[in-house]
Structure formats: structure tokens, C-alpha cells
Amino acid sequence: MAGTGEEAARPSPSMRRRQVREAAIQAVITLVALTGIAAVVLIFVFVAREALPIFTSPEVGKETDLARMFLPQAWRAGRPAFFSWQPVSDVPKYSMVPLFVGTLKVTAVAMLVSVPVGVAAALFTSEFAPRRLREVLKPTIELLAGIPSVVLGFFALIVLATVLQDTFGFTSRLNAVVAGIALALTVVPVIFTVSEDALTAVPRSYREASLALGATRWETAFKVVLPAAAPGVLAAVVLGFGRSIGETMIVLMASGNAAMTTFSFGDSVRTLPATIAAEMGEVVFGGAHYAVLFFIGVELFLFTFVLNTLAAAFVKRVVRRMAGTA
Amino acid sequence: MTSIPHPAASAAKMETRRLEIRYGAKAAVKDVSLTLPDRQVTALIGPSGCGKSTFLRALNRMNDLIPGSSASGEILLDGRSIYAGHLDAVELRRRVGMVFQKSNPFPKSIFENVAYGLRIGGLSDRRELGERIERSLRSAALWDEVKDRLAESAMGLSGGQQQRLCIARALAVEPEVLLMDEPASALDPIATAKIEDLIHELKVRYTIAIVTHNMQQAARVSDQTAFFYMGELVEVGPTEQIFTTPRQQRTEDYVTGKFG
Amino acid sequence: MSVASRKAVGAGLTLLTGAAAALVVAMLAVILVDVVRGGAGRVSWEFLTSAPEEGMTAGGIFPAIYGTAVMTLLMTVAVMPVGVLTAVYLHEYAPPRSRMAALVRVAVTNLAGVPSIVFGLFGLGFFIQFAGGALDRALSPPGELHYGRPALLWAALTLAVLTLPVVIVATEEALRAVPREHRDASLALGATRSQTLARVVLPQALPGILTGAILAVARGAGEVAPILFTGVAYFLPELPGSVWSQFMHLGYHVYVLATQSPDVEATRPLLYATVFVLLALTFALNLVAIAIRTRTRRKAAAGH
Structure with a gap:
């Protein structure tokens, strides 16, 4: 009937093509599904990236740092320390x-x-x-x-x-x-x-x-x-x-x-x-x-x-x- | 006079050797070696949960879709393993068709339901589609009832008609083997009788395996009967012999209704 | 407790919780009535089709309607394929107990909870500064900004990220409603x-996917915070000419009229009318979505 076992066990070209196509579709779908994860990571990374100068830039560091953001500050000598959000001022x-x-x-x-x-x-x-x-x-x-x-x-x-x-x-x-x-x-x-x-x-x-x-x-x-x-x-x-x-x-x-x-x-x-x-x-x-x-x-x-x-x-x-x- | 078929004389269309199927750690089918003779009907009987449906679904690799299932042993189609490289599940299922317990037509027209397997196979010629669909519907003894409303939704058919439509849909791709998983369990007696008549006609061309809970049905439609119990194949033989002179006590208890 | 007092407590609690439900519905009604009373009469064909005049104290809102529509359309085109395919991955392709699927789900849930203003920052930091900046370095003459500035496209993409969870959740629900037997x-x-997906599953899930699209559109059309820094403009003399132009937007228009008008009394009728249009738009979309969803849910329930 059919040829020898060796020969017969090989997939036909059309079957091979179909399997490749299915694998490709699956790969694309899986790849697209990573978008959700990527979005969350990118949101954090890119929002944090723009905030980074607070810690790295000496220029920005002159105006603010963690201590000045969270601890009360005495903005004028002799006055009691207090909290203030006043970004547009001589002393932001x-x-x-x-x-x-x-x-x-x-x-x-x-x-x-x-x-x-x-x-x-x-x-x-x-x-x-x-x-x-x-x-x-x-x-x-x-x-x-x-x-x-x-x-x-x-x-x-x-x-x-x-x-x-x-x-x-x-x-x-x-x-x-x-x-x-x-x-x-x-x-x-x-x-x-x-x-x-x-x-x-x-x-x-x-x-x-x-x-x-x-x-x-x-x-x-x-x-x-x-x-x-x-x-x-x-x-x-x-x-x-x-x-x-x-x-x-x-x-x-x-x-x-x-x-x-x-x-x-x-x-x-x-x-x-x-x-x-x-x-x-x-x-x-x-x-x-x-x-x-x-x-x-x-x-x-x-x-x-x-x-x-x-x-x-x-x-x-x-x-x-x-x-x-x- | 009609001659009584002799299963042993017929060539094996499908065969399992020491087949074992597990769901996780639990073996649902254990060490089953069974032959489906060419163009004969094999009935698989046994109490619920005995593994007969699992066995059936292994024959066209529908079990592969269930997470955690695994199979060992051999399943042969025309003497060659269905897991060998020349076949894949898609190819196999075109040759080994299946009809499910619950009729499951697509929410499409009658025509499109039967055309489905042909279209995915790449056939789009309207005339040829029409011919093949008519032939399949005739084979499923449904043509006369639906020929004037092929464009209507399949969901409007009666339960029995839906099941015959599913049979026509499976036949349209011209499989060699037809697996039927309790195809009449949800139907009334008249619709059931129609399905049984159909099975008689179909076995001229197809090798059929049918899972059934109904002992009379097994006796009426099959040439060979296999009795499953707790995942094991207890006994297999010509249907007449299984129902009249079973060799195993458990088989006798089951077919005479002592349990099940 | 005696039977009578138990009954009384029961009646009291039913009344109390019922009052809470009634309060919510009443607030909704009050808002609707106020907006309709204040705005419906002012809405005319001319209002809908002409541009603002005299420092926004007269004229219509056509540029805002146009901008909202175009931006939302771009957003939908961007979000639908990604959202639908992600849901398809989660429900059809991911192996059970897949680590990646679990991670995608966690990400989507969190994405849904990120404040909308943070999406605005993200749009500014990622699309405009990073992507736009890179395009400018590659394509624009030195010193000129063509891409690294607020634009229709950046706003639409920002909102596409924001509405991604809406589409994914709705599509997955739709996929779940397709009976296992049809796949088998x-x-x-x-x-x-993939043939099963394209020919059996997706056609049946279509109404649910459509619901997702409509909900995303309704959400995207109403959000203002994410577009504040990514593309919206206070007033533009011309309609946006390309996806790189800035645009006017109904929601932002409401914000501007309500908070930055030089003459509050003069703008009030315009403000009400604009709110009416925005509300009618989002409500109509939501109603359609809810109607489709209720119908498909009922159908799914009947099928089981």
C-alpha cells in the first residue's frame, strides 16, 4: 500500500504550510497580548523618567529634594517651619x-x-x-x-x-x-x-x-x-x-x-x-x-x-x- | 437470507494497542487494545464514567483539547500510528469524523452548516458545494425535510433534525471513520429510530464507533460490542454473543441490567 | 426578638437600602433634568455646525464635535485590534495556568485603575517626548518640532491605551459566551x-465585541485629563488638517467654558448646550452598549 515507513512519516507540504501558518498566527496573537503588560511597564518607566531629575540633576536639586517635599521647612530664618506648595515664586x-x-x-x-x-x-x-x-x-x-x-x-x-x-x-x-x-x-x-x-x-x-x-x-x-x-x-x-x-x-x-x-x-x-x-x-x-x-x-x-x-x-x-x- | 457479518474476517480500520489515557494523575482508560473492523459498527457500552467516551475521543485526538490529558500506547489508522509525522490532528479529524452527544449546529444556515467542513478545506465552487451538500444531506436522510429551506437557520430545526444535520456535516468532508458519542441520547424514540436506521445505511461506506447507554440500541445497530468498566475493556466480541453468552460475569451483570 | 419586631426591622432595612438606591437614581435624574432643561433648548442646527465666536461667548461647537469624533475614531482603530487579540489570547490561545496569561490579566486590571491624569503624563513623556522626539531627530530639520508636540494622533493613542481594558474585558466576556460545543x-x-476562531468564534462574539467598541468610544469621547497635554487646544481657527494637528474637544470645551470664561453669564447657555451635546452623545452610546449586552447575556443564559 503506502511507501516505506520512513517516507510515509514525512508531513505533506500542504500540511507543513498549514502548521507554519497556525504557528505564525499564534505567535502574532501572543505578541499582541504583551501590549497590556508593556503598557503598564511603559507608563511607570516614562512617567518616572521625567521625574528622575529630582534625584539626578543638580540644577533641579537646587530647588527641591525629598526632604523639602515631605518635611516642614523654615523658608525664612527665624520663622516656624511649615508646609507650602508654591511653585511659582522667588523661592519655589x-x-x-x-x-x-x-x-x-x-x-x-x-x-x-x-x-x-x-x-x-x-x-x-x-x-x-x-x-x-x-x-x-x-x-x-x-x-x-x-x-x-x-x-x-x-x-x-x-x-x-x-x-x-x-x-x-x-x-x-x-x-x-x-x-x-x-x-x-x-x-x-x-x-x-x-x-x-x-x-x-x-x-x-x-x-x-x-x-x-x-x-x-x-x-x-x-x-x-x-x-x-x-x-x-x-x-x-x-x-x-x-x-x-x-x-x-x-x-x-x-x-x-x-x-x-x-x-x-x-x-x-x-x-x-x-x-x-x-x-x-x-x-x-x-x-x-x-x-x-x-x-x-x-x-x-x-x-x-x-x-x-x-x-x-x-x-x-x-x-x-x-x-x-x- | 442475509449473512451474519463476521467481524474477525474484516480488516482493521482502526486499532488501539495498550492504550492508556490520563487526566493528570488519574487514568481514565487503562490498557485498552481494541480493533474497529472496516465498515462495521462497533458499540462501546458500559456505566457512566467507565471511559468509553474518553476512548472514543482519543480516536480523533479530541482529548488533546482537554488540559492535562495525556495518552500512551498506540492508536493506528490503516495500520499507521495517528501520532506519526504524516498526520496531524487536523488531518486526522478530516479522516475520522465525530458526532457529539448534544447536537451542536452552528448558528448559521443549514447550507452553511454542511458546507463548513468543505469551505475550510478550501472548496468554494458554488456548484460543487451544492452537490456535495445535497449528497451529504441525502446520506443523513435529511434532504427531503430541508431541501426547500437550505438558507434558513439550522437553529430552527427539531432536535432530531439538528442531530442528523450534524451527521450530514460530518459526512460532507467524506471521512473514513465516524465516531458517535451517544448521538441519540437527547432524542425522542421516533428521532432515535431514524438515527439508528441511518447508522445501518452508513456502515456500507463508513467504519463506525458508537458510544451508547442504551443496551437495546447497541444490540440493534452494532456488529461488534465492547464493554468498558472502570476504564478497562472487560470484554469485546460479536454483538450477539455479548448479549446472549458473555464470557465475563461483569458483562452479564451489566447487559442484564443488574447494575449500570 | 419577636416575629413582629423582626418583621419591622426587615421592613426598615429594606426601606433604608431602597432609599440608598433611590438616592443614586435621583442624583442621576437631577443631573439629567438640569442639563436637559438648561441645554436642550439652545441646541440648534446652527449651534452644531458653526464655530465659536466672540471669545467663545457666541457661535457653535462644530470644531469641538469634529475633533472629538476624529480623535475617537483614530483611538478606536488603534485599540480594537489590540484589545480583541489580547482577549483572544487570554481566552482561546493561552494554555491553562499560563504564567503569561496571569501576568496579562494583572496588567490589564492595573491598567484599568491607573488615574486618567497619569495617562496624560504618560502620553506626554512617551508619545510626545520619546516617540515624537525620536521622529523629529530623524525627520525634521534641526531645531524644528513637527512630531514632538501635542497632536491628534498622540491624544488618540494615549486614549487607546486607557480604553484597552474596556475592550479586553468586553471581548473576553463575549468569547466566554460562545459555547464550547461549537468550537469542538x-x-x-x-x-x-485559527479557522475555528475566524469562522465560528469571532462571528458569534461580534455583538459583544461591538459592545466593547461602543463602551470604549463612550469612555474615550468623555475623558479630558489624558488629552490635556497631548493634543487638545483651547481654541483653533481651523479644523485639524492632519493627525499631527491639535484639535478641539467637547469635554475640554466644557471645562474651558465652565472655568475660564471672561463672562460667566454670557457663556452659561453655551456651556449648558455643550454639556447637553456631550452627555447625549455618551449616553446614547452607553445605552446602545447596555442594550446589546443585556440581550446577549440573556441569550447566553438561555443557551446554557
Whole structure:
């Protein structure tokens, strides 16, 4: 029949061609998939590269260094040391502390509003709402996430600020509370979506077991479902936190942008991202101010990287927990 | 009078020698040596999880797609190893076709479903496609039911029709061997009977291996029956003999319904 | 606790959590109503098709619409192939427990969390300074900058990196919804992996991939922070002539009108109308995406 074993075992040319083609396609797809990894690495490398002169350039070193960015400075002999962000001045001052304080103040307000609201709304949607309502609620709240942040910033600036000032009588119209509440509008959908996913991932058997033991629906929701989904809810909060630290346009428009180190929430504040956005347009390329703004970028990248990693670890725990019982 | 086929007299189309298939550390098929005689129907029977489906899927290397699976021993097609260099999985599957337990037509038209294997093989001539499709649909006893609606979606067919479409789709590429993994398990008795009739007709041209849970079905359609238990081939022989005078106690217990 | 008090607590909690959900929906409604009331009446054909006049206190927003559209189109062209192929790698090609696939997933999750302003810095540092700088050194006369400055292309590429996770996540979900049996059927007929992908898997995943594209467009059209330093301009007398030109953008236009207008009262109607257009655009896109997704999810659920 066919030839000798030696000869017959050789692949035909068409088969060989096909295999080469398949291997090439696979190689291209695998190569393209590396883009995601490359993007993250390149973002860090190229943002850090522009911040590097702070540590390497004597020119930039004259204006600032790590100590002057993080420790209180006595800018005039005999005066008490303090923190100051004042990049455009005879003696430029690049203290990160007012920006950190501003960011934390705004974020605190945002989280104070969005964690209870987001988690409660998720609980309601997954545990209490009738099916019909749930199917409307979820996409509606997801729609909130689709509003561009510049529109939320506009809303905070034009409408919310006025309403809040009339209600609480703030001295500065734009302040940490206005920015924080506006920020909550972008954080709520994040917390809601991730928590809701975690809650719905709890197997029905948990709920049935609890209900069968005579527990009511709310007891089941709070004592069985919520604890089971707790790491997922925590992940939601962490992601929301990361989102609110990094949000730019809303705070740029609604926070007043004064870099003050005070603890009053009624004062104007300036956050890390807003500082980059507001000042990058006026800096000298390669100068100290330019490098410091990129340094802020590195900080933001690292903060959110840590928060994301944390959130991913929590999510993994939920997945494992649910998989163990399914 | 029709003559009773003699499996032993027929040439081996496919053959396994000491075949072992593992999923990770667990052996799903152990030391199975079995011959599929040319143009005969071999039924693979046994309780769930006995390895008969795994064995079947090894014959056209569909198991390769399952992560962690590995095979040792030999699988021969026309006397040559299917792992030798002259074949690869793609080539092998064109020669050894498969029909699955759950009918799985593509969400395309009836025509395009049957044309699929031909098109990926490089055939695009509309007239030739049409002829081959008609021939395949006729072979699968489906032509008369669908000839007026070839352009309609295959998803609109009944369960039995869908399964016959899948058979037609497999036949269109003109394989030499047809593997059927419980092809009628999801069908009603009338549709099942149609599939069984079809198997009778197909064996004139094709070598067929069929996995089935249904003992009567095995008895009705096959020439040779192999009984699997816990991954091992317990007994193989002419179907009549397996069902009337099995040599092994476990085979007898199974075919008489004492377990399974 | 007695049965009655347990019931009361239950009703109270349902009410409380329900109120939270209602609050979110109400905020959404308030924003929409405010924008529609303030802006819808001002939007006219002329507004949509003419350029700003008199220091942005009159005229329309056509250059901003045009810039947004062209930039988003460029972004989509850049992000779709990369996003879809990455998802294909993750779901179709990566071996199980692949280290590389795990790493890609971690990278994509982190990419999704990087603040948008950092993308802006990245665009400036990588595309403009590094890539553009290199192009200038190679192609431009000494001392001139043709490529190492803000441009439509750099902004689009920056946003393509930002929207990459959106496309990957949506495509992977779509691939997951394609039944395993269809892949098996194709392979059993002697199709190769790439034939199965091109002829069976991708056609079925198309609605989901489209959803990803729409979501990416909606996201890309609304983001302002990443384009601040990479290509957007405050005002341009002419439409961008090439991908190396700067461009006007709806979102940035909103920012400028809201914060840097010399005459707040005069620009307010224009501001509202611009916000209305931007919001209508992103909302329409999101609604379409949600509609497709709900339909395909339901179909996937019915198929299992």
C-alpha cells in the first residue's frame, strides 16, 4: 500500500504550510497580548523618567529634594517651619503635604458618602428588590458611570456648589465638601457594581439554607450573604478609594484649587491630580516644577497600583470561597 | 437470507494497542487494545464514567483539547500510528469524523452548516458545494425535510433534525471513520429510530464507533460490542454473543441490567 | 426578638437600602433634568455646525464635535485590534495556568485603575517626548518640532491605551459566551484553531465585541485629563488638517467654558448646550452598549 515507513512519516507540504501558518498566527496573537503588560511597564518607566531629575540633576536639586517635599521647612530664618506648595515664586516651594491633605480631605468626603450609599444600594438590588426592579436598577446605576467626569465637574461647579453654600453657608464656595460629593457620584457606581457582583456570586444554597432555618430575608442578607461576600465588598471600597484619589476633572473644577494645609472641610483644597492638570501647561519642560509634577504622577501610579493589587487579592478570595462551596 | 457479518474476517480500520489515557494523575482508560473492523459498527457500552467516551475521543485526538490529558500506547489508522509525522490532528479529524452527544449546529444556515467542513478545506465552487451538500444531506436522510429551506437557520430545526444535520456535516468532508458519542441520547424514540436506521445505511461506506447507554440500541445497530468498566475493556466480541453468552460475569451483570 | 419586631426591622432595612438606591437614581435624574432643561433648548442646527465666536461667548461647537469624533475614531482603530487579540489570547490561545496569561490579566486590571491624569503624563513623556522626539531627530530639520508636540494622533493613542481594558474585558466576556460545543464541532471537522476562531468564534462574539467598541468610544469621547497635554487646544481657527494637528474637544470645551470664561453669564447657555451635546452623545452610546449586552447575556443564559 503506502511507501516505506520512513517516507510515509514525512508531513505533506500542504500540511507543513498549514502548521507554519497556525504557528505564525499564534505567535502574532501572543505578541499582541504583551501590549497590556508593556503598557503598564511603559507608563511607570516614562512617567518616572521625567521625574528622575529630582534625584539626578543638580540644577533641579537646587530647588527641591525629598526632604523639602515631605518635611516642614523654615523658608525664612527665624520663622516656624511649615508646609507650602508654591511653585511659582522667588523661592519655589514644592511641599507635597498640602496636596496630600487636600486629596485625603476630598477622598474622605467622597468615601463617607459613597460607601454606605453604594453598598446599601447593592444590597437592595441583589437581596431585596423584586426581579423587575433589579433589571432596571442595575443598568441605570451603571449609566451613572457613563457620565463623563467633566460633566460631573460642571454640575458640581454650577449647581451643587451653589446649593451647598446656600444650605451650609461655606465661606469658600468651592471646597472639599463640594468636590467630595461630586466625586462620590463617580465612586458610587464603582462600589455598587463590584459589591453587587460579589453579593450575587453568593450561591443560592446559602440563602436557601438560611431561609429554611427560619431566618427572614434581611437576616439572611445581613448575617449570611453580606459576610460571605465581605471580601468582595471590601474590594469594591478599595477600588472606589483608588478611583477617588486619581480623579482629576471633577476636583479640578469643584475644589477651589487652593493648596492649604488645614483640616476644615469648608476650605478650598487642591489635590494631587488636579495639581498636575492645572500646572503642567505653565511649566518649563525639564525644569524642577516639571519634574515634580511627574513625581506626583509616580506617586499616583504607585498608590493606585497598591490599591488595585489589594482589591484583586480580595476578589480572588471571594472567588475561591465561592468555588469551594459550589 | 442475509449473512451474519463476521467481524474477525474484516480488516482493521482502526486499532488501539495498550492504550492508556490520563487526566493528570488519574487514568481514565487503562490498557485498552481494541480493533474497529472496516465498515462495521462497533458499540462501546458500559456505566457512566467507565471511559468509553474518553476512548472514543482519543480516536480523533479530541482529548488533546482537554488540559492535562495525556495518552500512551498506540492508536493506528490503516495500520499507521495517528501520532506519526504524516498526520496531524487536523488531518486526522478530516479522516475520522465525530458526532457529539448534544447536537451542536452552528448558528448559521443549514447550507452553511454542511458546507463548513468543505469551505475550510478550501472548496468554494458554488456548484460543487451544492452537490456535495445535497449528497451529504441525502446520506443523513435529511434532504427531503430541508431541501426547500437550505438558507434558513439550522437553529430552527427539531432536535432530531439538528442531530442528523450534524451527521450530514460530518459526512460532507467524506471521512473514513465516524465516531458517535451517544448521538441519540437527547432524542425522542421516533428521532432515535431514524438515527439508528441511518447508522445501518452508513456502515456500507463508513467504519463506525458508537458510544451508547442504551443496551437495546447497541444490540440493534452494532456488529461488534465492547464493554468498558472502570476504564478497562472487560470484554469485546460479536454483538450477539455479548448479549446472549458473555464470557465475563461483569458483562452479564451489566447487559442484564443488574447494575449500570 | 419577636416575629413582629423582626418583621419591622426587615421592613426598615429594606426601606433604608431602597432609599440608598433611590438616592443614586435621583442624583442621576437631577443631573439629567438640569442639563436637559438648561441645554436642550439652545441646541440648534446652527449651534452644531458653526464655530465659536466672540471669545467663545457666541457661535457653535462644530470644531469641538469634529475633533472629538476624529480623535475617537483614530483611538478606536488603534485599540480594537489590540484589545480583541489580547482577549483572544487570554481566552482561546493561552494554555491553562499560563504564567503569561496571569501576568496579562494583572496588567490589564492595573491598567484599568491607573488615574486618567497619569495617562496624560504618560502620553506626554512617551508619545510626545520619546516617540515624537525620536521622529523629529530623524525627520525634521534641526531645531524644528513637527512630531514632538501635542497632536491628534498622540491624544488618540494615549486614549487607546486607557480604553484597552474596556475592550479586553468586553471581548473576553463575549468569547466566554460562545459555547464550547461549537468550537469542538469545528475542530472535529478538521478546522484549525485559527479557522475555528475566524469562522465560528469571532462571528458569534461580534455583538459583544461591538459592545466593547461602543463602551470604549463612550469612555474615550468623555475623558479630558489624558488629552490635556497631548493634543487638545483651547481654541483653533481651523479644523485639524492632519493627525499631527491639535484639535478641539467637547469635554475640554466644557471645562474651558465652565472655568475660564471672561463672562460667566454670557457663556452659561453655551456651556449648558455643550454639556447637553456631550452627555447625549455618551449616553446614547452607553445605552446602545447596555442594550446589546443585556440581550446577549440573556441569550447566553438561555443557551446554557
